[in-house]
Amino acid sequence: MPRYALLVEYDGAPFVGWQRQASGLSVQQVLEDAGASLNGGVPAPTMASGRTDAGVHAEGQVVQIDIALGLSPERLRDALNFHGRPHPVSVVKAAHAPAGWSARFSCTGRGYRYRILNRRARPALQAGRVWHVQGPLDAEVMHRAAQHLLGRHDFSAFRAAACQAKDALRTLDRLDVERQDDEILVRTEARSFLHHQVRNMVGTLVQVGLGRRPVEWPRQLLDGRDRTLAGQNAPAEGLTFLFARYPEGLDWR
């Protein structure tokens, strides 16, 4: 069956997450049901580069979808967007997948952005897209603390209790913290992340940014490998899946 790659944007707010679940509507279900009309009435099977949690957004999620009907990528993109209405899921681009390509297993790099609105007043325009932290955050000290987490480590201290990965060894390539006016932006990149790793790292860095913990604390937590000690798991709504990297590239249309 022909496989396509999709570049997908979604607002995570109304969904139980990427993954299909009995408990509610998922992004996966929206796409698979939209694909059914192009697949002989049967939901078109999909897999994503990163399984985002409930409430997490995506600007550049990459999804594989297998569709019986032989369509051009442009027609597939338009048809999925038509049938996916009115849900806030949009197929921005589509491509024929290379032979043997998997959105999940061929992916060699994933990038996320976490947005914190750091001011006294509650968000209005950015409600649902940011974590609102009222106390003043020192972005420079957060950035310094973050640099001590880069490289290959056992990230058990920042993993969810429910994380199903076999081991917690991961290589963190980027964890930058920067202030832009009222916002603190955290950008991170790795080949792969553990469940809740980004949000746990952000929650921990915020404790440092508020001055409640020293700059060395995140690294001490990392070395201790105890997942009960890290800062709070930062709320899902501040997190956006930005991109997935593939060595061979994709011919996006």
Place this chain on the structure above:
Amino acid sequence: MPRYALLVEYDGAPFVGWQRQASGLSVQQVLEDAGASLNGGVPAPTMASGRTDAGVHAEGQVVQIDIALGLSPERLRDALNFHGRPHPVSVVKAAHAPAGWSARFSCTGRGYRYRILNRRARPALQAGRVWHVQGPLDAEVMHRAAQHLLGRHDFSAFRAAACQAKDALRTLDRLDVERQDDEILVRTEARSFLHHQVRNMVGTLVQVGLGRRPVEWPRQLLDGRDRTLAGQNAPAEGLTFLFARYPEGLDWR
């Protein structure tokens, strides 16, 4: 009665506009009702620098509010945000107003941004914040056309039929069009605008950007002063009130 200046952010989607109306909830009503508890139970009278239409957003609307209770600007900001819940209106800053100051009549410059999402796929994350135009837009030719509208002119061609201004003479100081990835951003500034002027100018420039009209067309419309000939009134949801300028400045807290 003490007068304060407020710097206000709002999502225009759920409102009938800035101005209080019998037909539904306005931003003005949210603020005045929130102020009632600080004003002896009576709604606290307000006036805005710019009366935005239904669906138009604001990042930097400036509002005057008269409150009987003598509060610090910080306390007023926090109290209005508390009592204004859960509406997407946020008082970002507050200041004591200078003697004789009026949010509307002291204002010497107003700035807006209009966002167009220019791609085939419908918006997901930016739904309600952009005008979705599918055909490819040439931002450079739009920008060139826009420059011929700068300066002092009779803007009758770009005014709403319902516009109540005495005359249509306005001085347009800035009308820049720029592409950023999938978005076309239009930024404009003037001492004041006519009703629907920004959205009518944007709708007209889009006709040029799509190649349906020549680059000279917006200026020809301007010179013709016939308000039935301009391009469509661009949708409210793409428009954001960015700032209001005052010669004396304000001591924001």
